[in-house]
Amino acid sequence: MRTEEALAQFCAALLPPEHGGPEPAELAERVVRHLDHVPALTRYAVKAGATALALTGRLVLRQSIRDAPPEQRVALLDRLAYNDRVALALDGMKSLVLLAFGADTHAAEMVARSTATPPAHPDADLTVISSTWWPSHTHADAVVIGSGAGGAMAARRLAHAGLDVVVVEEGRRWTVDEFRTRHPHERYAELYRDGGTTIAIGSPAIVLPIGRGVGGTTLVNSGTCYRPPLSVQRRWRDEFGFDLADPPRLLTYLDEVEELLQVAPVPLETMGRNGQLLLEGAAKLGWSASPIPRNAPGCAGSCQCAIGCPRNAKYGVHLNALPDACRHGARILTDARALRIIHERRRARGVIARRPDGSSVTLRAPIIVVAAGATETPGLLRRSHLGEHPELGRNLSLHPALGVAGRFEERIVSWQGVLQSAAIDEFHRSNGILVEATATPPGMGSMILPGFGRNLLRQIEDADHLAVFGAMIADQPAGRVQSLGPHTLIRYDLDRGDGRRLFDAIRVMGRVMFAAGAVEVLSGVPGEPAARSQQQLEDQLARADIRKMHLAAFHPTGTARAGADPDRSPVAPDGTLRGVSGVWVADASVLPSCPEVNPQVSIMAVALSIADGIVNRG
Ligand SMILES: Cc1cc2nc3c(=O)[nH]c(=O)nc-3n(C[C@H](O)[C@H](O)[C@H](O)COP(=O)(O)OP(=O)(O)OC[C@H]3O[C@@H](n4cnc5c(N)ncnc54)[C@H](O)[C@@H]3O)c2cc1C
Ligand code: SF4
Known part of the structure; x- marks a missing residue:
């Protein structure tokens, strides 16, 4: 058939x-x-x-x-x-x-x-050359693999220092015109690795979308910009010997990132009803909550961050760090998958990348910065025969998340407003639970609705009365990234305690929803009807099995963690890959443990600091 x-x-x-x-x-x-x-x-x-x-x-x-x-x-x-x-x-x-x-x-x-309105910013001037037109053999001072949060910042710093930098990116460049006119489903299918179907295998399996394109996952992320909590910075410094995370040292880089990204709290007038309800519910409960700091100057609340901002308001690295790097001579080689790093006598010599037609491009360079993201970096190092460290690919944290929806009498239209707009941090320090009002692009969040047939259709029709919140929990590093030939296999076995805290997160979100006036709450527990009271929600959770819950995660980190102990950390505290000279890692992989908040600012600050180390190494 x-x-x-x-x-x-x-x-x-x-x-x-x-x-x-x-x-x-x-x-x-x-x-x-x-x-x-x-x-x-x-x-x-x-x-x-x-x-x-x-x-x-x-x-x-x-x-x-x-x-x-x-x-x-x-x-x-x-x-x-x-x-x-x-x-x-x-x-x-x-x-x-x-x-x-x-x-x-x-x-x-x-x-x-x-x-309806012109973009807040034009597309940036980028020196982008597709691998199809790139010569087969070239030289540079430095090659950065990956143009996302980490890679873009590293490239910017190296280019500023006068190095001839080439950024190798597997994806392609996207324009704001495409975000304004292309069918949303096509954007979803093309902007994510594996068409957005990447999964961490385990019990439960966890959906793990990862961006691909010039700008990496910042092209599709929600624009939330939190600094890593001080407690996390200290833990990275004290428990792992990751000196770059020393708070006074990291501070200057965090300041620089926030300034470059134009981070500011979501204004109440563009926030939308979804975020306002979260703030109202939290206020009634006396819980600490606030609008989220975001890198989205000119955001008009069109709620499409996850499929590319049609206003170029969300200030991903394709609009700041990468154009700045290009102004200083950097070039971005697109549609080029880095296959392996060339090295001789344990010294980096360059990178071999593959064009879409299967032919290869060789870039000779003495400095290689790997920033392919926490799920791709370990495989690239293994393919390069640089992956022998036993901890490489391990220690994967995901910052697992789940969502609940609350039905209100009033019309909410959660997709008219900022996609991720307001947060409750009341239980963040005590339980590692961060609740964020997170809608989805219009119509694309129906998977949270239970059932089939007429009932499901009725709920979809009525979705404009739903508020949608999500919660993430600071998790144990319970996963690993393995390689199966050229393919990446992600395995993650949720820690039991983390599973319990995910249920706590549902409890918390239920309370906020009811406090804000929800008439019923969809808990996401399979097979359960909407709960009409907190007690009903508690009853559902008492029967629930975490292995059957629908989890998602957006923040993989830690698979090439940096630290002082050579046995525990494949990467040294300054970002150099152990066992070879001339290779640095500067992406989410190096974060020693879950950053406990949305990670892009942490990754960018650390990448800048690592790149400074490359420039200043003398
Ligand atoms: C839907 C979604 C929403 C998110 N929202 C937020 C948010 O609001 N705030 C926040 O802080 N974080 C958010 N994140 C997470 C954040 O965007 C990422 O943690 C961050 O971008 C990771 O940075 P990175 O440099 O490690 O990797 P990426 O930004 O993913 O960049 C890696 C790049 O490397 C390229 N690449 C991979 N392999 C190769 C190869 N072999 N050759 C060449 N190129 C390669 C990829 O195509 C990609 O472009 C979100 C993530 C998702 C999926
Ligand atoms: S909500 Fe997101 S997609 Fe919509 S304008 Fe703001 S930043 Fe852009």
Whole structure:
């Protein structure tokens, strides 16, 4: 059976057209287009899942799912969802379908809102050259691998010092015009590695989206800019001997990052109702909360940060650090996946990267800065035969997150406002729980809605009455990044205590929702209806199993941690990779443990400091 046909059967059961759902074949076609961007294994899994469902439907219903009455289709899904494993597969397929449906439904509205006003900033002047046009053999003083938070800052500092810098980036450059006019679903599929389907395998599995493009994950992040707490800076210095995190030393870099990124708290007038409700609920409970500091000068609350800001208001590194680096002579080589670092007699000599057509580009340079992100950096080092340190790839923290939604009598339209706008830090110091009002781009958050069929459609229709909060917990480093040939495998086994704190986070969010006036709360506990009181929410949590919860994470760190102990830390305190000279690591990998807040500012400050060390090493 063709994937389109099998998926159309699933769509017909999930969102029956008889009850107002979309035309199944058209929706299935959009999902299949998304599958073009995901790894082959995920594609086969979806195909196998959809085909198995279609065949089961024929067996049980004695006709194709599409020909059966909608109630029977939904009953079939309900029955299948009793089996935990099948429920997991159904959830995965449901997420893909609802993402496509939501994006489609709101595409016209999003484009209209995006183009209603001119961008806050023009695209930056960047010296970008695609690998297709780049000569096969070149020289530079320094090669930086990855153009995200860490790589951009390192490149900027090295270029300022007069070095001839080439930034090698696997993704491509995006323009604000594309963010204003391209279909939101296509943006999602293309802006993320693996089409946004990266998963940390474990119990539970955790969805882990990672950006790819000039600007790295800052292209798609929410713009939240927290400094690492002082307690974390001290821990990195004292427990790991990571001297760069010494608070007085880090301070100047944190100041520099905030100034460059134009960080300021979200103004109440652009925040939107979602964030305001979080602040109102917290105020009623007497809890500490405030608007989030963000790098988004000119933000108009169009709530599309996660698929590229259509106003160029969110000040990702493609709009500040990278253009500054280019002004000082840096060049960005795009569509070039760094395959390996060349080294001779334990001294770095350059980088070999692959063009999309499979041919290679060789860049000779004595200084290599690796900033491919916490999930890609270990694999790159292993492919380069520089990955023998036993701790490389281990100590992965994810800062796991989950969300709840609250239904209100009033219309909230969570997607009219700032995507991530206000936060509660009341339980941050005591329990490592940070709650943030986090909406999704219009229509793209329906995966939080339980059930199938008419009920699901009704909830989607009513989504403008939902407020959406998310919470992250400071976690133990419970994961690792492994390499399977050229592929990256991410494994993460949630610590038990962290699991309990995730339930605490749901409790906290429930209390805020009810205090703000929610009539019911969707806890995200599979199989449970909306809770109409805090007690009902508590009852649901008492029955819940963390292994069945839907978790996501956005902040992988620690896979090449820096520190003084050569046995514990693959990277020395100054960012040099142990065992070779001329290679530095300057991205999320070097953070010794979970930064406990959204990490981009920490990564950028540390990368600047590492790059200063390269410049000043004499
Ligand atoms: C949806 C989302 C929202 C987020 N929101 C926030 C937020 O609001 N605030 C915050 O502080 N943090 C946020 N984050 C996290 C933050 O953006 C990242 O932690 C940060 O960007 C990581 O920086 P990095 O330099 O380690 O990697 P990245 O920024 O991911 O950059 C790595 C770059 O390297 C490239 N690359 C990888 N491998 C190769 C290779 N082999 N060859 C060439 N190039 C390669 C990648 O394509 C990528 O562009 C968010 C993350 C996500 C996914
Ligand atoms: S909410 Fe995000 S996408 Fe929308 S204007 Fe502000 S920064 Fe840009």
